[in-house]
Amino acid sequence: MSSEPDGEAAAPGIAPRRLHPAGIAVLGVGALRGLALPLGLAFAGALLGAGGGQPLGRALAFGVLGALLASAAGVVAWLTTRWSVADGTLRLRTGVLSTKEVDVPLSRVQAVDTVHGPLQRLFGVRGVHVQTAGGGREGEITLPAVTPADVERIGAALRGRGGAPAEPAAPAAPRAERRLGRRRLLLAALTAGQVGVILPALAVVPQLLGEVWGGDLRTAGRDGLRFAPDSAPEWILAAAALIVLAWLLSAAGAVLAFAGFTVARDPDRLRVRRGLLARREATVPVARVQAVRVVEGLLRQPFGLVTVRAEVAGYAKEAAAAQTLFPLLRRTEVEPFLAALLPEMADGLGALEGPPRRALPRYVLPSAAAWLGAGAAAGVLVPALAPWALLVAIPAAALGAARWRAAGSRIADGRVAVRFRRLSRVTVLAPAARRQEHGMRQTVLQRRAGLADLELRVGAGTRGRVRHLEAVAAARAFDALRRQRRVR
Amino acid sequence: MLAAGPPTATPEPSRHLAPAARRLWRIEGALAGGLALAAAGVLQAVAGGTLAWLGWIAAIALAVLASVAVPELRWRRWRWEVREHEIDIRRGTLAVTRTLVPMLRVQHVDTKRDLLQQWLGLATVVFHTAAGANEIPALTVAEAGQVRDRIAELARAADEL
Numbered sequence: 001m002s003s004e005p006d007g008e009a010a011a012p013g014i015a016p017r018r019l020h021p022a023g024i025a026v027l028g029v030g031a032l033r034g035l036a037l038p039l040g041l042a043f044a045g046a047l048l049g050a051g052g053g054q055p056l057g058r059a060l061a062f063g064v065l066g067a068l069l070a071s072a073a074g075v076v077a078w079l080t081t082r083w084s085v086a087d088g089t090l091r092l093r094t095g096v097l098s099t100k101e102v103d104v105p106l107s108r109v110q111a112v113d114t115v116h117g118p119l120q121r122l123f124g125v126r127g128v129h130v131q132t133a134g135g136g137r138e139g140e141i142t143l144p145a146v147t148p149a150d151v152e153r154i155g156a157a158l159r160g161r162g163g164a165p166a167e168p169a170a171p172a173a174p175r176a177e178r179r180l181g182r183r184r185l186l187l188a189a190l191t192a193g194q195v196g197v198i199l200p201a202l203a204v205v206p207q208l209l210g211e212v213w214g215g216d217l218r219t220a221g222r223d224g225l226r227f228a229p230d231s232a233p234e235w236i237l238a239a240a241a242l243i244v245l246a247w248l249l250s251a252a253g254a255v256l257a258f259a260g261f262t263v264a265r266d267p268d269r270l271r272v273r274r275g276l277l278a279r280r281e282a283t284v285p286v287a288r289v290q291a292v293r294v295v296e297g298l299l300r301q302p303f304g305l306v307t308v309r310a311e312v313a314g315y316a317k318e319a320a321a322a323q324t325l326f327p328l329l330r331r332t333e334v335e336p337f338l339a340a341l342l343p344e345m346a347d348g349l350g351a352l353e354g355p356p357r358r359a360l361p362r363y364v365l366p367s368a369a370a371w372l373g374a375g376a377a378a379g380v381l382v383p384a385l386a387p388w389a390l391l392v393a394i395p396a397a398a399l400g401a402a403r404w405r406a407a408g409s410r411i412a413d414g415r416v417a418v419r420f421r422r423l424s425r426v427t428v429l430a431p432a433a434r435r436q437e438h439g440m441r442q443t444v445l446q447r448r449a450g451l452a453d454l455e456l457r458v459g460a461g462t463r464g465r466v467r468h469l470e471a472v473a474a475a476r477a478f479d480a481l482r483r484q485r486r487v488r
Numbered sequence: 489m490l491a492a493g494p495p496t497a498t499p500e501p502s503r504h505l506a507p508a509a510r511r512l513w514r515i516e517g518a519l520a521g522g523l524a525l526a527a528a529g530v531l532q533a534v535a536g537g538t539l540a541w542l543g544w545i546a547a548i549a550l551a552v553l554a555s556v557a558v559p560e561l562r563w564r565r566w567r568w569e570v571r572e573h574e575i576d577i578r579r580g581t582l583a584v585t586r587t588l589v590p591m592l593r594v595q596h597v598d599t600k601r602d603l604l605q606q607w608l609g610l611a612t613v614v615f616h617t618a619a620g621a622n623e624i625p626a627l628t629v630a631e632a633g634q635v636r637d638r639i640a641e642l643a644r645a646a647d648e649l
Contacts, residue, residue: 290618433590435590435593436589436590436593436617436618436619436620437587437588437589437590437593437617437619437622438587438588439585439586439587439588440493440494440496440585440586441493441580441583441584441585441586442493442494442583442584443582443583443584444582444583447584452493452494455587457617457619457620458619459618459619463619471494472494474494475494475495475496475497478496478498478586478588479496479497479498481588482498482574482588485573485590485592
């Protein structure tokens, strides 16, 4: 994207203006989404014919009512929204009943995302999300419909801002670029599921359904759809079906989020483009990248596959997809990838110093005991599960052992690497001087065993904690980190 | 001298909190203990029997620990130090935690006082980084003000380098 020369010359400012009229549609659809739950309930009520009459007619009436409400909300929101850029500040005024006025100094802008969703494409406009460090979800200023020319102007204003690192007047062609191919996309989608997270949740689902039905689940099942399984194998089959469903859903979600994923490096910015239905483009100043997280999911690690995420202040509360620097790489490709696109963070993934062998029981026993307890409780609640439920202690113990193997840290050449596992194995790479804080923790029990935890915080969201290191090693790392003061 | 975490080459922080911090924590502990005793009373009324006895024992133990033992131990363990380039904190009773925050990362610093602290003439210094907030709780009001100003000054100096 090259900026227009005349846009650079003038003091960058944008007079107060409304969104593009397409904003009515985008805002209306947003309002419709807010109305979805009550409308859906009304719909279902009408179709099930709670009050008699003609169910279809009533459903239609509710649909029309919803559409009218949404369009009215869209028009009102559009009429009351104005934005501008003046005196190095991006301003947004919006709202009727409770007005909201947001001022963001351009020097505080962490990144600008543009969204090119189906509606926005229809009208040839863009959505713009402005991210600041304090940020919650979605961006602090969200402009749902802006003309491409105005997007350019916002970009020009940001390039001309004070305070932030100076950027060259004419960005050269990208120095490096990586694209996610179709095969990789498919692979990324198939391995996207966090089955480990879903599993315990799914175990509870039949129980919950029983609560909702209010009566005896099995009787209800026989009377109705024969939904409830009778025996342990049936329970397991039902759970497996749900897992497959969840897996397919997560795969579809990954395709939507990551199709056409491209990351390109300009001299001092990263540009990330992605998305199937809604094309998103995020521009992140390299100086704002605090750390890189290399995530090896349970489904990916056996194949040596990883996801690389960037830790950028302002994105901490965003969805994982928004933080993705590349959805799928081989483990061995990570270092060359970083060296090409983000040499500031490039570092190896190996050669970390882990906890000693005698720390292994401390990793295994607590999680095994906790899951044994949970299994026993599940067995009491659902007698059909009783003998099976206790088996969860085995994967729990295995997970504990895997956590022990994964844990480790390294401080060398002004860089710090910390690796730990919850379910996925995560390696945090950062220049040591970029840390927000670091620390050490030792419980009474650890003191007797000569062990200690090492803690590291980088960026806003990444907290790395390596548990049960040799106390001496933890203290050495603590001291070594302290010596790393200057940002290079 | 209580053992306090693995020995480091980094000098240990040396400053204590205000002595009145103990009184503050004792009062807070007594309030928590009172709640526990009330809960035990409810248990007695609802269930009775052995369960209620266990409840009373647990509540009394908690009340004594929270209002007598823990405040003293916590106060003896709490150490802090503000240096030119960093803030050093060591705290904790059963688990000793040592935290080092580079001055360069301090975004802003403030002091706060809740009702109890106002009554006891205490204040808490809170300093924020992009990763969250850390506290030096329960200093005397005068000292808290000095510490706040000093951190603000050092953080500004670190920024200008």
